[in-house]
Amino acid sequence: MVRAGHPLAKRKALTRETYLSHPHIFVARTSNAHQLLETTLLALGLHRDVALQVPHFLVAPHILQRSNLICTIPNRIAQQLNRHAEFRVFSMPVPVPVPSADVAVHWHSRCERDPGNRWMRELIIRLFKE
Numbered sequence: 001m002v003r004a005g006h007p008l009a010k011r012k013a014l015t016r017e018t019y020l021s022h023p024h025i026f027v028a029r030t031s032n033a034h035q036l037l038e039t040t041l042l043a044l045g046l047h048r049d050v051a052l053q054v055p056h057f058l059v060a061p062h063i064l065q066r067s068n069l070i071c072t073i074p075n076r077i078a079q080q081l082n083r084h085a086e087f088r089v090f091s092m093p094v095p096v097p098v099p100s101a102d103v104a105v106h107w108h109s110r111c112e113r114d115p116g117n118r119w120m121r122e123l124i125i126r127l128f129k130e
Contacts, residue, residue: 001071001078001089003064009088016046016095023051025060025071037072040098061087103128 002008008022026038041048051069054060060071061081073081078089105124111117 001060001064001073001082001087002069003067004086004088006068006070006088008070013092014090014095019070019095020046020048022070023049023068025063025069026050026053027057027060027071027073028053028055036098037094037096040096044096046096057081 008014008018011018020041052063054063057073057077058081060073063069064071065086072094075089075091078087081087082089105121107117107121
């Protein structure tokens with residue numbers, strides 16, 4: 001994802017070389033697909049220019065709007081963040097082979113029978129199955 005006025009915004013897709021050569025925002029969570037991306041790049045001997053590290057996806061749009069940085073964001077999140085077409089979302093796989101990640105839902109046993117909690121768990125599970 002880049003801001004709508006970014007120099008790359010008019011391209012149909014990003015090549016691996018273009019993707020790696022532009023400065024990135026890195027969403028630094030310890031247990032997400034971004035760690036898989038970093039691990040994969042390292043294993044392939046590739047490097048991307050991480051200009052800024054942020055703690056969460058919700059920080060990225062504010063920075064992207066005012067910079068020429070790239071941020072790799074799961075497509076569904078990027079589409080939600082782009083409701084006002086302020087960004088160019090490249091709806092394509094990252095141009096390196098990244099393995100899939102397991103996702104788990106955890107809850108306390110006291111919430112097992114709570115209808116609201118059960119509804120939310122089932123919704124999350126259904127969404128991740130898509």
